[in-house]
Structures are given as structure tokens and as C-alpha cells.
Amino acid sequence: MSMEKITELLQAHSKKVITPSYRRIFISRVDVWTTAFRYFHQDSFARHHGLLMVSFACDLHAFEMEPPDCGGPRREFFRRLIKAIFEDSGAFEESPTGFIPKLNASHLENGVYRTIGRMMSTIMIQGGEPPARLAPCVVDYILTGDVLQVNATPDDVSASELREMLKKVETSSTERELEDAVKRCDSWRFEVEGLPNPVNMNTKDTLVKKAALFHVILKSQACLDQLIDGLSYYEVLPLFRENPSMHIFLDMPKVKKEFTADDIAGMFKPRYSELHSRFGQEAMVLKFLEFLEYIQGKTLEEKLHFRVLTKAQETFLKTLRPVHILQFATGSSTIPTLGFNPRPHIVFLYGDRTSHPKANTSRNELQICFSLENMSDSDEFDFSFFEALMNSPVCR
Template sequence: MCVKFSDDLGMDEEAVDLGGPRREFLRLLMEALALSPMFEGRDSKLSLALDSTALREDRYFIAGQAIAVSLVHGGPPPGFLAPTLYSSVVVGNSSIKPVLEDIADADLYEKVKKVSECSFLDDLLHTTEPLQDYLANAGCLRPLKCIEDRDLLVQDITMFQVVHRVAGAFERFKEGLKVLGVLDASLLFACLFYCVLEQEGPSKLGKILAFATGASVVPPVGFSPQPSIDFLHEHSSSPKQRLLMANTCINCLKLPLLDTYEAFRESMDFAIGNTQGFGRE
């Protein structure tokens, strides 16, 4: 894979892709997937959402392909996937038990949460009244005869909302993951892949890593060559030479030698905060 970035005028950057532009592209691709309408959730742990346009244009398949390509070609893992979604991929929908927190729809979550907290049958009947249409569409509408029916109802609602409702999208997503043998590998090494796919997302350290290498986390296949640090010994009054630099193709961070820590921190913050992408100084 060879990646070239261009500006708004269509002018390509001059650098040859030796790894940096590719990692940058794949990092941006994973970030775009997490923000797409195909995924929903809270606390950066996302499940599949149901989007008619994405279904019609087969984007769920493309999303699975994108993740597979990123994992194989040195990009970051999709650290935004919820554990329930990952379990669905490796063990199948019939064996998983989604939890209430997997429901991304805030309004539905609050209503189902109230149902789960009912202690008496009268409360349960009253609390489920606003959900009657939803329960009918979900196939969960049935007489509630005792308070013990509460737990099964909550389980059925959660299973429908998180799993059954998006079954078509999930199958296409799973098909996309078969690209380059990634799905087969995840089935053989489920525990290893779980650790890989649940890495934490970008932090301030991740931004520094992205500045130096193009990737905000260590790719599952590692870095080649290994990241290194050089020091800029030239002393100049030029503001440009007081800023850190990087060569993402060889994963090298180049740090200026400044008189104080405060000056160094300002240089770091300014450079990293104002160079999002290739072709900028």
C-alpha cells in the first residue's frame, strides 16, 4: 500500500511513502469510522448502529475491510469497538449476553433502566406502558404476570436492540473482516485479538506518537524501523528551528535543545497542536 496526501488544490506532497503516510492515513481512517453513523455507544466503546444509507451502499462491509487492512498494513487497531461487538464476531450472536449499558439510545436506555429497577408488578406494568409500541416492534410484547418477568423482558429488549436489530449490518461487517485472513486469525487467537482491539484511544502521549510516526498507538504489527529520537543541535533565532520536527517514514522524533523546560513544553504543544496532517509546517 502506498499513500500520498494532497492539499485542497490537488497538489501532492513530495514525500515518498516509506510507512509514515500510510500509518497516518490508516489512523485517520479508524478515527473516521468511529465518528460514522455506522457505530454508536458511550465511553468510546461503540456497537453497530442501524443506518439505512450504510446498508444500501454496503458500507458495513467496507468498514470491516478497512479494519482488516489497517491491522495487516501497520495501522492502528479499532480501539473503539465495544466488547459485546467483538464477542459477537468471534463467538457468534447466539452465545453473547449484551448488558444494559450496550444500549446507545439514551432515551431507550433510561426507560429500560427504570424497568430493570421495578420491585413490584404494578410498577412494572406502569413503567412498560411508554414502551408498548417498541415492545411490539421488537417482538417482546407479552403479558407480565409477576415481577420475575422483569429480568427476562430487560434481557430480550437488550438483545433485540444491540444484536437482532442490526443483524444484517453485522453480517456484512463480519464479511468485510474476512479480507486478508483477519477474521480467521481472530477466531484462532481470540484472546490475543481481544487485547489488540481494546487498546485505549489517543491521549496526549498518543498525539506525540502520531506526530513522530503517523500512528497514535503502537500498531499490532509493530513499527519498522523502531521509533527513535534525535536532537537538533543547531542554535538559531529562527522560530522554525526552535520547534520539534519528525520524519514519520523512519519513525524519528527530532527535539530542539532549548534553555528551559517551559520553552521546550511550549515548543512541543505548539508543534503538535498545529501540524495535524501532512504537508504543514
């Protein structure tokens, strides 16, 4: 199924399950996990299916309702929530192929995995970035509910020492090598029921396959089942099981694609004003495209060589990437599950007191200031853009 068709299916489902109401939530950027968990963990909260209207604690002075079809703060929140789920919740651990559930008895008792399932469902149905960080074998179990249809490999195992043990067994080419590799597994293999014993060249693959399945799926199966229960929120689970191609919203990509300067430039369409000079507006677009290339080529520091940068500016300059501009203008670091609505675009501001670009994430709008300073051949445009990105909480 094409990506376009998958997106259309999710859009149609989203329109069907989201109710015409809103739920205001208040989130701390410095503690997204705790502040978000308080909401999603409540059964009363999960009984409602309206759009989330997100306000960040540091932005309360700008408190206002947003248009229902936009939601820049919501996209930013979902991006931060995905990071919190996999890095701050204590519910997952990372393997070379993606994240797998971490057996946590307290989390299991308190229904944390179910709450995470609700979070993931909400993120996908309400147009956030795909939470595509799970190991594919974990997604196989989510979509089938059948451990016999899961193909776990040593690379899916999060513990590096155990992973290397299994790989030694898997790659053994002689009986002596196999004997030595199996001995290294004696500290745990007798505690796993059903593994072949003794192990020989004919049964070593069975040992590896069953051991990987145990450590990745069976050991934390109760956690996974609770996560699956949470994914029933917004009827996401049956939708995904009927359309297995949607696994791309959950699978960790085999190759992580970084947006290039050309990618970002292609996403933003200039909206030229007939009230002002087309020549001047196109000149601003060219400066924007050059700025993207400076970031891509890591030459922005050279462009700003006349500036005395602070330590914080030097640090941010080293981490600056083209995707920061997408975050700045939309709140998202990738294409959301439902696509961008409206499409990211550039508008031009006249008479603004500063030369710094601005953004309206609810409209996916990058606002470039037209000024004599920005039009000059100096580094004013580039430095102003750099400062705006660095000082924006959306980019951090």
C-alpha cells in the first residue's frame, strides 16, 4: 500500500473517531513525561475523544484557543512526548533494531504500558509524528497477537552481552566453537524452558531463535499485552490489524533519514504579496535557501566569522541542522501521520521592529522579515535567523 493511501486511511479513521470537542491540557517542556502521564493515565480522560489543545507552562501568557484544523503546540507536544515515552518513562530499552518493552513490575501493576498505548494512539490519530521507534518484531506481535508469528533475532535483544552470546552461537562453524559459545550461555539458558539441550550444529539455530524470542517478547509479554490494550484507544489497534501496512507508523526505520536542505526548501511554499515588490520577496527567499545550504554544509560558522559568539551559541551552532527550521515553523521534526494541513509556507513581514524571522506553528508558517538590514550583503539575515532558532523553545 502506498504512503498516500495509508495516510488517507488514517485521515478517514481520524475524522470518524475524533469527536467535535476539545480537551485543554497544560504541559511542562522540562518534564513532559510526568505532566502528560497525569492526563492520559486517568480513565475519565480516556473516555473522551476530542482534540487536545496544548498549552506549555512557559507560554501561558499566550493562552488562547487554536483553530481546530491546525495545532502547532499539539504537534510540538507529540514530538516531545514520543521522546519522553522511549527515553524517560522507564518502560523501554533500546536494541540495534529499535526499542523493546522493559519488564517493570511497578509499571505493569500501575497500568503504565496501557497508558503509553493510549498516548501512541492519540499521537497517530491526532496528527503527531509517527512513534516509529519500536523493533519490528515487537510490532509483529502487536499486529498479530501471536508469538508464533514473531521472528526475533539476536539484534532485537537489548542487553549487549547477551546479544553477543547469541551471535557467537549463531555464527559457530565448528563443534568446538559451538561448545565454547554455548558454555557462555550457561548462566541463563537453563532457566528458559523449551530450549534444546544438548545443543549441536543441527539445533543451534533453534536455541538462538527461541532464546531471542524469550528475551524480547515472552519475558515482557504481559507488558506488551497491556500496551496493546492501550492501542485500542481511538480503535487504532483494529485499524492497524486490518491494514498491516500501517506498521510503518510504529516500526523503527532500518535507515534513519535526515532531512536535507533541499527537502526543507521543497516543503515551504512562498506566499508572495501583490502589495509589495516581488523582486524583494524573491531576494528574501534566496537568502533563506542560502541559509539552509550554510546549515547543510556546516559553513554557517564561516559566514558568521565576524561575530563574537557566546559559548551557548557555539554549542547550538554545532548541533544546528535543516530540520530545526521545520520544527521552528511547524512544531514537528518530520511529516506527521496525517500530513501537514495547511502545507508549510513562507510569508513576508513588513514594518517589523526586528529582523528576526518568526513562526506561527498553528498555521505552519515561517515569517521572514523584510528590512534593509536583511536585504544587505552582510551576515545580518543569517545571524538573525540563527538567533531566532536558538532562542525558540520549539527547537530545543
